[in-house]
Amino acid sequence: MECQVPECKQRQPTELGRKLKRLRPWVQMGFLGVWLAPVGQWLHGIPSCVFHCYSCPLSSFACPIGIMANYAALMPVALEVPYLLLGLLLLVGAVTGSLACGWACPFGFLQDLLGKIPIRKVALPAWVSYTRYVVLLGLVILLPLILGFKGIPYGDQVISICRLCPAGALEAGLPASTQSVMAGNGWPMSWFKTLILVAFFASALFVHRPWCRIFCPLGGLLALFNRFSLFHLRFNPKGCVECNLCRSRCPMGVNVDQKVNVSGCIRCLECSTCGALEPCFAVPKESAKPAPPPAQQPT
Amino acid sequence: MALLVFKTMVGLNKVPGGFDSHPSPPIRTLLVLTMQRVPQPPLNPALRDLERHDFWPGFIAALIGIILAFCGARHLTAVDTVDGGTAWETQLMKAFSFDGLQYPNQIAPPPPPKGDDPEALERWAKQTRNAEAPTWKVRVDTAAKTPCPT
Numbered sequence A: 001m002e003c004q005v006p007e008c009k010q011r012q013p014t015e016l017g018r019k020l021k022r023l024r025p026w027v028q029m030g031f032l033g034v035w036l037a038p039v040g041q042w043l044h045g046i047p048s049c050v051f052h053c054y055s056c057p058l059s060s061f062a063c064p065i066g067i068m069a070n071y072a073a074l075m076p077v078a079l080e081v082p083y084l085l086l087g088l089l090l091l092v093g094a095v096t097g098s099l100a101c102g103w104a105c106p107f108g109f110l111q112d113l114l115g116k117i118p119i120r121k122v123a124l125p126a127w128v129s130y131t132r133y134v135v136l137l138g139l140v141i142l143l144p145l146i147l148g149f150k151g152i153p154y155g156d157q158v159i160s161i162c163r164l165c166p167a168g169a170l171e172a173g174l175p176a177s178t179q180s181v182m183a184g185n186g187w188p189m190s191w192f193k194t195l196i197l198v199a200f201f202a203s204a205l206f207v208h209r210p211w212c213r214i215f216c217p218l219g220g221l222l223a224l225f226n227r228f229s230l231f232h233l234r235f236n237p238k239g240c241v242e243c244n245l246c247r248s249r250c251p252m253g254v255n256v257d258q259k260v261n262v263s264g265c266i267r268c269l270e271c272s273t274c275g276a277l278e279p280c281f282a283v284p285k286e287s288a289k290p291a292p293p294p295a296q297q298p299t
Numbered sequence B: 001m002a003l004l005v006f007k008t009m010v011g012l013n014k015v016p017g018g019f020d021s022h023p024s025p026p027i028r029t030l031l032v033l034t035m036q037r038v039p040q041p042p043l044n045p046a047l048r049d050l051e052r053h054d055f056w057p058g059f060i061a062a063l064i065g066i067i068l069a070f071c072g073a074r075h076l077t078a079v080d081t082v083d084g085g086t087a088w089e090t091q092l093m094k095a096f097s098f099d100g101l102q103y104p105n106q107i108a109p110p111p112p113p114k115g116d117d118p119e120a121l122e123r124w125a126k127q128t129r130n131a132e133a134p135t136w137k138v139r140v141d142t143a144a145k146t147p148c149p150t
Helices: A015-035 A038-045 A064-074 A083-096 A099-103 A106-115 A126-149 A166-182 A191-206 A210-215 A217-227 A245-249 A270-274 B002-009 B025-034 B055-073 B089-097 B118-130
Strands: A231-235 A277-281 B076-081 B086-088
Touching (some): A015 A099, A015 A106, A015 A270, A038 B089, A064 A083, A064 B089, A083 A099, A083 A217, A083 B089, A099 A217, A126 A210, A166 A191, A191 A210, B076 B089
8 A cells, every 4th residue: 555645755854853762772771881880780579660570680660560469479478569669660651651662661672673674574463462461460469369279388389471582581480590500500591481481582684673562561661651642642633643653663563643642652752753742741731822813824 | 884874874975966865875875765755645635633642540540650660669579589688670670680589389398417316307397397388388589599580
């Protein structure tokens, strides 16, 4: 199907779009220094807002998904509510939505880098993003809870999100296994987890951010806030010339030409290159600037 | 190759010529393939939702988040620590990442004394017999340092 928009190929990105595009990898690298700071191991008692294994030798903050699964498994023994985790996720979600996925997540950054390898990418249907909620409810909450009721502590549960997580395999399993191989003790990581890691790397070459789009329970949770978060993308009809640039730029396959603040969005802000979608913060209506009067049309 | 991809990514490899013209010549064709524009039927921008977000739902949710996070940071859980205290929520979370949770069935009985001293053996047997089942269901070892619990 050929694009029917006459200006499609000639449309140029805005200056803001160019700047954001250049800035994003630097910000992602800066956040790597936050999440991979071995001196910050004492911060393991505080959950982060990104998908990042706390068993990594360099990790600073704790993984919110691991914490959630542990709390679920602990519930039959001690009914505890993770107030700090819920509060931090609510705060980050309400203020920025899924901005952390696009700009701060180290695992997302790795997938972005793998996605830069020039291999033609496979387009996934939009409904696959709902799998994230199946993972969140099934693997992160219900399964540890059920096994916890059977008296199995989270660490002994054979099937759990931590045992299937490619971030854990990469950040914790791979360094430990490499160290073990170098010491002549063989490969301690299970073949299943190794296979998951290989499959993750292979899929990241052919699909943009496969983990984020299909499985990431944290991304799914934060994306729920996209519909009302303070930071959001606003559509400016005056800036839209129907050039198709916004939708073409979206690496997540969101139909941003129809609706942009949806759960499939990671707020990478690539779509803002066209100028019709503007990143902005919600402000109270009283203090919001009044709209300028419409310009007089020359007669 | 990695340097080239990195430079392209951060815009250092930019060449004049507008949008999507960052890639260097050897991989340019392939990159253009991956950056092709999606065909899109014309839409009427005037009919599209502006997607303006109201301030108050986000603000109230953020406020609740701040309060919950503050309460969580000062929250004493119902889980005991090994040294007899009560674990803070942060200590409990730290225990998750360092395999610091202890369950009663994981506590091994003291090993039998070495040697052939019958008195010591008898004392050990008596101790083992009289040992009461622990009253706690789970407790936190704040000194745990196991690098990878799974």
